[in-house]
Amino acid sequence: MKRIFILAFALLLIAQPNRTEACTNLIVGKKASTDGSVMCTYNCDAFGFVSPLTYLVPGQHPAGEMINVARMWPGAPYTEKLIRQAPYTYGVVGLMNENQVTIVETTWGGRKELVNREGYLDYFTLMELTLQRCTTARHAIEIMHQLVQEYGYNSTGESFAICDKEEAWIMELIGKGEGRKGGVWVALKLPDDCITAYANSSRIQQFPQAKKIDKKLGFYVIDGVCMYSADVISFAREMGYYNGADKDFSYREAYGPMDFGKIRFCEARVWSFFRRHTDKAEMDKYLPFINGNMNVIDHLPLWIKPDKPLSVRDLMEDMRDHYEGTALDMTADLSAGPWGSPYRNQPTRFVSADSTAMFRERPIGCQQSGMTMVCQMRSWLPDAVGGVTYFNMDDATMVAYVPVYCGINRVPEPFRRENNNIREFSTKSAFWMNNFVANMVYPRWSAMFPDLRDAQKELEDYYAQDQKEVEQQAVKMTASERANFLTRKTDSYTDMMMTRWDKLAKFLIVKHNDQIMLPSENGEFVRGRHTSPAYAPAFIEAVKEKTGERYVQPKIE
Secondary structure: OOOOOOOHHHHHHHHOOOOOHEEEEEEEHHHHHHOOOOEEEEEEOOOOOOOOOOOEEOOOEEEOOEEEEEOOOOOOOOOOOEEEEOOEEEEEEOOEOOOOOEEEEEEEEOHHHHHHOOEOHHHHHHHHHHHHHHHOHHHHHHHHHHHHHOOOOOOOOEEEEEOOOEEEEEEEOOOOOOOOOEEEEEEEEOOOOOOOEEOOOOOOOOOOOOOOOOOOOOOOEEEEEEEOOOOOHHHHHOOOOOOOOHOOOOHHHHHHHOOHHHHHHEEEEEHHHHHOOHHHHHOOOHHHHHOOOOOOOOOOOOEEEOOHHHEEHHHHHHHOOOOOOOOOOOOOOOHHHOOOOOOOOOEEEEEOOOOOOOOOOOOOOOEEEEEEEEEEEEOOOOOHHHHEEEEEEHHHHOOOEEEOOOOOOOOOOOOOOHHOOOOOOOOOOOOHHHHHHHHHHHHHHHHHHHHHHHHHHHHHHHHHHHHHHHHHHHHHHHHHHHHHHHHHHHHHHHHOOOOHHHHHHHHHHOOOHHEEOOOOOOEEEEEOOOOOOOOHHHHHHHHHHHHHOOOOOOOOO
């Protein structure tokens, strides 16, 4: 199997802290989008790692070819894990293949005893292999089941959003423990007029149940509604996780039960996404649950109908959410510091000086993202043009999303693995140029973020407008012409982002030198006196309360 710039995500993520509080997916059905596209997103979150863009070359493979899917885990010896290669593998850019099938994930952990360390497939290898072999979302679910049955699954509980140009499915999967291949799973089709989200917690409870198993597939199917493994309920009984009637079975309660962390650090992100797209007062009725009171209400809706259709740009903004305007707003109290920042340096759980157990919020947008993507699949265009991954490396809030077409034949230089070394700064690296800017802005958020926001909007506005003409041209081309054309345009978009971020970095250090602000308009300096940015009102009030008369100006008669 040919691999170009492939990142072993499993290796990079396995050793990271707060892994169960990492990664967010937002999913949109085609009738819930402004243009009829299916969309999904992915913030890949964990501290101290780089997540470049990947490209897998399509190709024919000889009968009997075997491939090694072993990962080189930290401290573990390298071993061979050979599986059969497919006769033909599709091209994959990032997490979207040439058929516009996309798979994104978020980990929820679940019952630790269900990890099968002897299994060949971690969640990312499973996604990668499936994308190379599938033509639709439903086909992808079949392949994932087959691979896990044959080779075993060695990750913890995982949620997958599996989307194509017509429909979106959500799938929850966990293994069966040491020495047992296969997995127990449920997959539900998202209603076309609905949106949903995953944020590191199991969310499927009761689900429609079929009367007979599909003997050919080896699992239950309710066509266009639900698919689930043959033993998803019986296995829970065997393990002592459930003893009720089949009709009352809850996947979440059996395999990924809730606790406060799962609610506040995970489900709260889903709640905030829903709240942005439906009646806010209605969603605020779920605040007792978000605050950990499951006696009042013990779950969020699995999906909702949005009050109006969502666009790609809407999803980009949703990926930058920090609970602004909600009861969990991270910019609104003393913990936001003097610059009203939505970012926190301490862990999600910490202890005060008097040993009080405390926590901070965990939003969708966070500094530990290694990469972010918004994926759009469109049925009315040729696949090479219809599938677009809006991609960048680092925190979604602090980057401009760059359009990357699924029909390209190479990865842009700034997104390649060899140009993105976690321990070596480089101006050729998208990761480091984005972090260079972001880490200037984080400590002085309210003063500096507006300048970043202007540059971000400038680029994303340009891309959105230019894509219209690009796509009109691309649909008229032959397949080979189209691939080369879209590759050049993706390169151009990426280079434009890198140039603009270099300019932004230099602009920020000059404008905000020594914690003052030089006057500027439209990203250029103008004549005038500098100003001193004000601290956040909540911080000023807290200082006044804490220090009493210390900084109160005396009245001089």
